[in-house]
Amino acid sequence: MVQAAMKTGEDAARPGRRRPESLGKLKKAARKLFVERGYHATRPQDIAREAGLGHGTFYLHYDDKRACFLAFVEDARLELQHYVEARVSASDGSLERTIAASLNAIYDYSETHPGVLGAAMTDEAVIDAEGVQAVPLLVRWGREWAEQVRRHIADGSAWADYDADIVGQAILGAIHQTGLEGYRSGRKRQDLVDNLTRFLVRALRR
Amino acid sequence: MVQAAMKTGEDAARPGRRRPESLGKLKKAARKLFVERGYHATRPQDIAREAGLGHGTFYLHYDDKRACFLAFVEDARLELQHYVEARVSASDGSLERTIAASLNAIYDYSETHPGVLGAAMTDEAVIDAEGVQAVPLLVRWGREWAEQVRRHIADGSAWADYDADIVGQAILGAIHQTGLEGYRSGRKRQDLVDNLTRFLVRALRR
Amino acid sequence: MVQAAMKTGEDAARPGRRRPESLGKLKKAARKLFVERGYHATRPQDIAREAGLGHGTFYLHYDDKRACFLAFVEDARLELQHYVEARVSASDGSLERTIAASLNAIYDYSETHPGVLGAAMTDEAVIDAEGVQAVPLLVRWGREWAEQVRRHIADGSAWADYDADIVGQAILGAIHQTGLEGYRSGRKRQDLVDNLTRFLVRALRR
Amino acid sequence: MVQAAMKTGEDAARPGRRRPESLGKLKKAARKLFVERGYHATRPQDIAREAGLGHGTFYLHYDDKRACFLAFVEDARLELQHYVEARVSASDGSLERTIAASLNAIYDYSETHPGVLGAAMTDEAVIDAEGVQAVPLLVRWGREWAEQVRRHIADGSAWADYDADIVGQAILGAIHQTGLEGYRSGRKRQDLVDNLTRFLVRALRR
DNA sequence: TATGAATGAGCATTCATTCAT
DNA sequence: CATGAATGAATGCTCATTCAT
Numbered sequence: 001m002v003q004a005a006m007k008t009g010e011d012a013a014r015p016g017r018r019r020p021e022s023l024g025k026l027k028k029a030a031r032k033l034f035v036e037r038g039y040h041a042t043r044p045q046d047i048a049r050e051a052g053l054g055h056g057t058f059y060l061h062y063d064d065k066r067a068c069f070l071a072f073v074e075d076a077r078l079e080l081q082h083y084v085e086a087r088v089s090a091s092d093g094s095l096e097r098t099i100a101a102s103l104n105a106i107y108d109y110s111e112t113h114p115g116v117l118g119a120a121m122t123d124e125a126v127i128d129a130e131g132v133q134a135v136p137l138l139v140r141w142g143r144e145w146a147e148q149v150r151r152h153i154a155d156g157s158a159w160a161d162y163d164a165d166i167v168g169q170a171i172l173g174a175i176h177q178t179g180l181e182g183y184r185s186g187r188k189r190q191d192l193v194d195n196l197t198r199f200l201v202r203a204l205r206r
Numbered sequence: 207m208v209q210a211a212m213k214t215g216e217d218a219a220r221p222g223r224r225r226p227e228s229l230g231k232l233k234k235a236a237r238k239l240f241v242e243r244g245y246h247a248t249r250p251q252d253i254a255r256e257a258g259l260g261h262g263t264f265y266l267h268y269d270d271k272r273a274c275f276l277a278f279v280e281d282a283r284l285e286l287q288h289y290v291e292a293r294v295s296a297s298d299g300s301l302e303r304t305i306a307a308s309l310n311a312i313y314d315y316s317e318t319h320p321g322v323l324g325a326a327m328t329d330e331a332v333i334d335a336e337g338v339q340a341v342p343l344l345v346r347w348g349r350e351w352a353e354q355v356r357r358h359i360a361d362g363s364a365w366a367d368y369d370a371d372i373v374g375q376a377i378l379g380a381i382h383q384t385g386l387e388g389y390r391s392g393r394k395r396q397d398l399v400d401n402l403t404r405f406l407v408r409a410l411r412r
Numbered sequence: 413m414v415q416a417a418m419k420t421g422e423d424a425a426r427p428g429r430r431r432p433e434s435l436g437k438l439k440k441a442a443r444k445l446f447v448e449r450g451y452h453a454t455r456p457q458d459i460a461r462e463a464g465l466g467h468g469t470f471y472l473h474y475d476d477k478r479a480c481f482l483a484f485v486e487d488a489r490l491e492l493q494h495y496v497e498a499r500v501s502a503s504d505g506s507l508e509r510t511i512a513a514s515l516n517a518i519y520d521y522s523e524t525h526p527g528v529l530g531a532a533m534t535d536e537a538v539i540d541a542e543g544v545q546a547v548p549l550l551v552r553w554g555r556e557w558a559e560q561v562r563r564h565i566a567d568g569s570a571w572a573d574y575d576a577d578i579v580g581q582a583i584l585g586a587i588h589q590t591g592l593e594g595y596r597s598g599r600k601r602q603d604l605v606d607n608l609t610r611f612l613v614r615a616l617r618r
Numbered sequence: 619m620v621q622a623a624m625k626t627g628e629d630a631a632r633p634g635r636r637r638p639e640s641l642g643k644l645k646k647a648a649r650k651l652f653v654e655r656g657y658h659a660t661r662p663q664d665i666a667r668e669a670g671l672g673h674g675t676f677y678l679h680y681d682d683k684r685a686c687f688l689a690f691v692e693d694a695r696l697e698l699q700h701y702v703e704a705r706v707s708a709s710d711g712s713l714e715r716t717i718a719a720s721l722n723a724i725y726d727y728s729e730t731h732p733g734v735l736g737a738a739m740t741d742e743a744v745i746d747a748e749g750v751q752a753v754p755l756l757v758r759w760g761r762e763w764a765e766q767v768r769r770h771i772a773d774g775s776a777w778a779d780y781d782a783d784i785v786g787q788a789i790l791g792a793i794h795q796t797g798l799e800g801y802r803s804g805r806k807r808q809d810l811v812d813n814l815t816r817f818l819v820r821a822l823r824r
Numbered sequence: 825t826a827t828g829a830a831t832g833a834g835c836a837t838t839c840a841t842t843c844a845t
Numbered sequence: 846c847a848t849g850a851a852t853g854a855a856t857g858c859t860c861a862t863t864c865a866t
Contacts, residue, residue, distance in 0.1 A: 022829075040246070044857065054831040059858065123329060139387050159408070166384055166393065166401040173383025174376035181345050181375045195372040202365070203409035228846085249839060251849095260848035262842080271840065434850075452658070456836065466852040471837070535741060551799050571820070578813040581799045582792035589791025590784055593757050599784065607784040614777070615821035640826085661860060663828095672827035674863080683861065 023061045025051035030072050035115040039069055039122050069122075073137055076113075076120040083109045095157045095205055098148065100197045103175065107189050110179065118180065142172035149204065158204040171200055229267045231257035233281070236274050241321040245275055245328050275328075279343055282319075282326040289315045301363045301411055304354065306403045312381065313395050324386070348378035355410070364410040377406055435473045437463035442484050447527040451481055451534050481534075485549055488525075488532040495521045507569050507617055510560065512609045518587065519601050530592070554584035561616065570616040583612055641679045643669035645693065648686050653733040657687055657740050687740075691755055694731075694738040699762075701727045713775050713823055716766065718815045724793065725807050736798070760790035767822070776822040789818055 029050035033042040044065050048058040062068040087105035091097040110117055121137055146168025152158035175196065182192045235256035239248040250271050254264045268274040293311035297303040316323055327343055352374025358364035381402065388398045441462035445454040456477050460470040474480040499517035503509040522529055533549055558580025564570035587608065594604045647668035651660040662683050666676045680686040705723035709715040728735055739755055764786025770776035793814065800810045 043855090055833090056831055056859080057829075060829065065857070138383065139390070142383060142387060159404070161404065163397055163401050165391075166388065166398060167405055169384045169387045170380035170402060170405050173379035173381070175379070176383065177344065177348060177379025178372055178375045181348060182372065184345070185371075187372065191369055192372060195369050196376060198365070198367065199373055199376050199409045203405045250841080251839080254849095261850090262848050263846080265841070266846070455834090467854090468838080468852050469850075472850065477836070550795065551802070554795060554799060571816070573816065575809060575813050577803075578796055578800065578805065578810060579817055581796045582814060582817050585791035585793070585795025586788035587791070588795065589756065589760060590787045593760060593787045594784065596757070597783075603781055604784060607781050608788060610777070610779065611785055611788055611821045615817045662862080663860080666828095673829090674827050675825080677862070678825070 022051070022053055022057055025053060026058060026061055026068070027071070027075065030068050031075075031116065031119075034069060034072055034122075035119045038119065044068070073120045076116050077137060077140070079113070080106065080109050080117070095152050096197065096201050098152075099200050100193065103193045103196055106175065106179065107193060110183070111189070118183075121176075138172060138176060139169070142169040144168070145171045152204060157206065159206050162204075167204070174199065228257070228259055228263055231259060232264060232267055232274070233277070236278050237281075237322065240275060240278055241325045244325065250274070279326045282322050283343060283346070285319070286312065286315050286323070301358050302403065302407045304358075305406050306399065309381065309399045309402055312385065313399065316385065316389070317395075324389075327382075344378060344382060345375070348375040350374070351377045358410060363412065365412045368410075373410070380405065434463070434465055434469055437465060438470060438473055438480070439483070439487065442480050443487075443528065443531075446481060446484055446534075447531045450531065456480070485532045488528050489549060489552070491525070492518065492521050492529070507564055508609065508613050510564075511612050512605065515587065515605045515608055518591065519605060522591065522595070523601070530595075533588075550584060550588060551581070554581040556580070557583045564616060569618065571618045574616075579616070586611065640669070640671055640675055643671060644676065644679055644686070645689070648690050649693075649734065652687060652690055652740075653737045656737065662686070691738045694734050695755055695758070697731070698724065698727050698735070713770055714815065714819045716770075717818050718811065721793065721811045721814055724797065725811065728797065728801070729807075736801075739794070756790060756794060757787070760787040762786070763789045770822065775824065777824045780822075785822070792817065 026047060030042075030047045033046055033050055037046075042065075044058045044062075045055050047068065048055050051057075058068070062071065084102050084105040087101040087108075088098055091101040106117075123136065143165070146164045149158060149162065149167050149171070150164040153160050153162065153164060178192060178196055181187075182189075232253060236248075236253045239252055239256055243252075250264045250268075251261045253274065254261050257263075264274070268277070290308050290311040293307040293314075294304055297307040312323075329342070349371070352370045355364060355368065355373050355377070356370040359366050359368060359370060384398060384402055388395075438459060442454075442459045445458055445462055449458075454477075456470045456474075457467050459480065460467050463469075470480070474483065496514055496517040499513040499520075500510055503513040518529075535548065555577070558576045561570060561574065561579050561583070562576040565572050565574060565576060590604060590608055593599075594601075644665060648660075648665045651664055651668055655664075662676045662680075663673045665686065666673045669675075676686070680689070702720050702723040705719040705726075706716055709719040724735075741754070761783070764782045767776060767780065767785050767789070768782040771778050771780065771782060796810060796814055799805075800807075
């Protein structure tokens, strides 16, 4: 689904028949609009037009608006995951470096993809009254932090009296809220990273 | 349930000439429905009927749905503030006690007013596409924590190398996220308070 | 539901508050359009406009388009019932007179309410794929004929070897089809009544 | 299932150059779906997929959905006609035998092709708001009955005071309605045939 | 001859808000 | 002060049909 060539502008390979480049266009358009206007103010029709496609084409690729938004969220999640994993695995495993690397990854992502995280974290309760399905994005990320905490407890670098799940959520919450407000009030990124790293390291390190 | 105040915000209804009964009924009904169904799934008409009033009466007291929601949020904010202030001022001023008292106040409020904080924190971007006005509730609470942090830095009980504003948001974020997910997953309140108190005290105390 | 006065054009009584004349207007408009265009080609919006009302008003009075159509059918059924009952009870009870009176009533109704019966008999399977509810109008009318047949069998004026239910449907079917096609091809009403009366009387009378 | 004919109507597809396989598949699929879901709930796309063909192929064989439905109706009409002709010509020409043979043919067809007659008789007003074209199937069948009646009047076996056209429609209506409701309510076929034969014979025979 | 992605007019329905009473 | 009938812009979604391949 996006292997190489693209007909309209690039070069057009000839394998199969036609390239389903529409989905790619829709994804890009959806991200742009969800970020710019938010979920409620974005109509499927707007996404289609932004993608240069007809209204109906949207429904060829997504069951409904909700499915499109969820796909956007999932994409963002995976992208951020790659960012973080790359930075973290490049650091030594120390608590401080892990945290700093994670924070830097998140801020890098935020800077190169402005607004995406904010849009992707739209409370799911808000996008569909019923069928609240799945675990919210923030909670999933909190669980990943819980995993980190567990690891550091196990290797003796973090306090053993913590409940990793609770502390994982706490860390994620601190990062999230700091990032949101830091962004709003125009704080310098290095200050945010420094303060937050210090804060979290002190909270965790035995 | 809150008759005085009501001028901090923007609605301030009709100042209460004779029987401000209707406003009280509407407030109660609005809180009930915003909590039960959320902002989008609650219609002014539903609020009016729940209050036992005609549909039009709603607009006698609120300019629009948004104003009604904002009034609900403001009320919740003030109520929680009273809870926290009462508990905190009853404790000695130590960092640990202050934090523990705050957390207990928040959890007490959540238990006696189930769902209210969750509903009140509905992202404002969601309730009005344009004119994102006002500072979100969470940020305001974060600022109050920043104030606390500043105090503790001043009296030497907290690390002086912190930027109080950043750390204040971090604390609020940790509390918020922990509370949300703790509620979702049914954690025991004492575990939440204990872990979080430990976490924050270690992060702050010099 | 249309008792006397009418505000807009007639005279406006002052009893209660306001007259729910909208429902009456909608009923009239719905009948007109269902008759002229059929169920599928009539949009709720068209009905509202025809009634001189806003789109939304339609949904103040009917849950949905289907409910509106069903109400139209029910009204037509009752009206025809009154026509038939009046004519039949005015005749002596003889088989021939009963049949002729019924047929005349039906043709009178058709002439004074052109197209209504045709529209009202729209197959219900057609108006809603699911929830085929209720017994089709034709079948209900067939049952009323079955009742007549049963009576005539009981008093010895009709053949006792008939199953009244089957024959009731047969009679109704003969009337229906004859009426439809007679209308289409412009047959003289008296010819239809005469032939059909003869046909049914000979079929039934012992 | 019907490969010859197909030119009585209006579609006539591509005359069958090479492999008219696709048309056959489409016919089968269309019949299945029109019977199972009805006209409105069946999309050309569904028919094509059911036939194992691409969506576009549908329009290679039919001008539009309506033409496809009409072809289905015509096929059913011809099939039933063959059934009836075979049975009727096998009987002696007496009124009673002719009627009984016809009824049996119809019920045989209904039993071996469940739902087909019901679907084929979908009111044409319903399948196309404008250009009500063509004579409805029922009316055409009514005319065939009129022909029978004329014959029996001519040979003296039926009352001469009947207008054959009117009575033909009446007969067809009685058969149709009885069949529909008999099917719905699960009447035994023999009862239906017996009662209806008696009913019609008595109505007609001088 | 066959395909299926693309289209966009069209539809039923909702809901925040107004205003005559 | 209170009412609730009325409004109509707006929304999410469907589907018969076309056309580039």
